[in-house]
Amino acid sequence: MNATQTTQEASVEVIDLRIGLTHSDVDVVDQIDFRIRPGEVLGLVGESGSGKTTVGMALLGHVRSGGEVAGGIIRIDGRDLSSLGEGELRRLRGGVVSYIPQDPGTSLNPALRISTQLEEILEAHATDGAADQRKARVREALEEVALPSDDEFLSHYPHQLSGGQQQRVAIAMAFANRPHVIVCDEPTTGLDVTTQARVLETVRDLCRSHRVAALYVSHDLAVIAELADRVAVMYAGRIIESGTRDQLFAAPAHPYTRRLLRAVPDIAGKRSVVGIPGHAALPGSRPQGCYFHPRCQFAGEDSRTEFPPVADIGDGHQVRCFHVADALRSTPPEGAGQADRHKVGEEVVLAVRDLNAHYGESQILFDVGIDVHHNECVALVGESGSGKTTTARCVAGLHASWTGDIGLHGEPLAPSARQRSGDERREIQYVFQNPYASLNPRATIGQTIARRLKLFDRAGGGDIGARVGECLERVALSASAASRFPDQLSGGERQRVAIARALAAEPAVLVCDEVTSALDVSVQAAIIELLGELRTEMGLSLLFITHDLALIRTIADRVTVITEGRVVESGPCEQIFTSPGADYTRELLANTPSIEVALGQATAPSP
């Protein structure tokens, strides 16, 4: 990328960086090249295990234990990090280079007041000693991130702040010493969209106004599209494509980038999402040649033998692929079984009326009502704490302290699952958010599913092993997975097993509680595809709980928006997106990051 002229002014310069595992030839990341100029935001995108966080931490002169920098150069403001001693590195961190962590809840010290934490970081890099000056700087730093700076706020402890406020304190700490470079490691991942939008705005404004070079590490393409000036895409430890934001999102060239973008749901348009089959290769087991070739439809003999070199396809848009031309000519695949292909039945399978739920003394839900028809997918959307999961848990009988009516096929249900009949329990099945916790780690997949078949008397007369195989094949797993334990499967595969376990009961209603929020975007797309297909095949009704509006547009027929335990809006999916009735919905829509909206804003200004 027009190297010679930018070298001088770049705040961050990474040349051919290689980080490997100690005492081995295995690399975690390799051939990493990028530059960031002052005031520029470089978005580093990749799925889990791609090495993006490793690269981000390397800018701070930090490598996780078990790894080491095996080659290449990292220059911050022209200083080579490898030439600095431990003491110099420590002065560099928090001063010249600072860091915004993913989870402020764990990165702030819970035992120290906000003022103490901010003063500490100023003190560590202090050039001016006076304590009252520092106090003034603390207030200034808080005002920059739009937090109150009065004494009362300063005396708070982290637990007294909301997640968004905590993250802003972390941002204030990162910017307090006027850094030249800042590394953001998915700082908005745990936040609600409304909070996320404000935090992103703060980061963007601070980077612009203080001419800070920022590396923004994220798996969320929509966030990157809204924030970054330039983007680099990582796959299996290498940057496979980089360019300006518009180049990358409007004209992606690498087959992986193209498939990845196809997997991202977008609120701006109704379309299906498509997953990427196969697995990302882990360090040590990466294939020969291009790391993406086993999952790539364009791969040729050359891809199998050699990793493609960097090729410039115009204006600094760099791609590492032998078959860019083929990839650019093809149209990405269509998703199966989603969007408008269902016949929604007349019968109301699940009816929730006047649902009021309590946790101890406090009331969580107020008169919530939802209808789910036969073969319909109803999405229940809300931010964290809105009561959406409580609603799902009441329906499934996991949370028993509620009043009102929940009816299945017109028959009222008892509050807790144990009070319901076996058939009622069978007809409502629940898929949990976190596939890493929802499977017994000491039982094989086959044992788990076989038990469920027996419990609900769905085993039939024949061979239970064969029935288990059928259940697994229904969710696109091979029958041989039955002998595996959960920790031998990836997150996406575990979630498929959890779905297979639910479907083994042959339910009428499948309650999906944020089933994709713990998964990578390409895996999420594959799960959404699967749910769409199963719905058509089996005539399932879905109650789909999520915080992700974009996701809803690809799968739901009707949407119910819930906040603070109350339904604020309910209606057909398209209507919610095109003409939302409630202010709250409008706000949610406005704050949800979107690639298409971001690009539209970037290219729209008419001449």
Add this chain to the structure above:
Amino acid sequence: MTQPQTVEQAVDLVPEAPPAPPRLQRFQWLNILRNAARLTRTRIGLGMVGLILVIALFGPLVAPHSPTEFVAAPNHGPTSDAIFGADALGRDVFSRFLHGGLTVLWMSGAATVLGVVLGTAIGLIAAYSRNWLDDVLMRGNDVVLAFPQIIFVLLAVAAIGPKLWLIVVTVGITHAPRVARVIRGAAQQIVVRDFIKAEEVAGERRSRIIMEGLLPNVTSPLLVELGLRMTFSIGLIAAISFLGFGLQPPAADWGLMINENRLSITVMPWGVLLPVLAIAVLTVGTNLVTDGIARAAIRLDRTNE
């Protein structure tokens, strides 16, 4: 080539998965024991325990004399016939030592198994119930925990008489609350996981949730408790025997031997020294094995996360 690669083509997802290291996952405890056996401390411990086991099991077969036969004058020094001398009554110390190990071993083993089984059951039920039953069980535990174990054993023996089965039962019962506390703590972290909730909503039988959902997931603390309680049992049962409530004279027993010969320790130290050494080697050995198991379990749990 531009065919959409949809779910059907992804059917073989699993065979492509990164090959997992082969593990005997079905039996986590075997796994832990195998890894523990690779540690030096475990091997030393096993050697010590093994030595004592051999002495206790095969000693009676090779003993030169009967444990009750008078071979020399009281407190006579070592001779070619009695290599460790004679005890306070003139019986062969070595023969009594070889005969005297079996009782303490089987009693400790039985008390340990009883205590761990009982304690695990209480701990799992308490952790799973999370209601008044949990409170009742754990407060009941606290009452037992408030007294030293030996007080309970002495009380029982004073009331009913010096019966071996009574000692085993009381030692076992007083182990139980200690085991229950540890197992409950471990199980509480499992109970809140979603896979237990998944069984709940499906209406799975409670006993099955406890046996198949909870028990296999607390293997590590269970094994550690087993070793730890064994160490305590040996010390406790030897002490009770020393106090004269175990095997009754003239039978041979290590704890009893220490008691019988302690007055003449300055004249004839072997009568005390041999059983003391054996008990020390046994407890240090079981403790080393337990420590090895604990370390192996922690490592395995970490890599499994």
